[in-house]
Amino acid sequence: MNTLLIIALVVAMGATAYVLVRGVISMANGKDASGAIQQNYMQKRVLFQGIAIVIVVVILLAAGGGRG
Template identity: 35%
Template sequence: MNTFIIILLVLAMGATVFALIKGIVAFLKATEADLNGTGPSISAQKQNKAMMMRVTFQGVAVLLVALLMLLSRGN
């Protein structure tokens, strides 16, 4: 059981890094027109989506660590 949770944890951490890199790339592709326009640009929407993905994956990773700690505490 612990091995399965560790595998899920590694996957969640990998997904977090992927989402972080995706957000950084979207941020670097922002142009001055994107920054000075009215309303959210397509680049800004991509950045927001990547940030939400990263936060979600980080939350999953934290929950898995907590679960792993609870399970190992009982042994």
């Protein structure tokens, strides 16, 4: 199960990085006058970051086992 969580974390981190780079490239082009595309990229980046954080928490809880 830990392997699956690690793979999911890497995928979420990769998706975050991809959306971040796409957003920066889109901003550098400067074609979006309304900012709607930038807002869309920002929302996707925050979503993927949230997913990655949740996966990290699950990994830490699984690693902690029954301690407490």
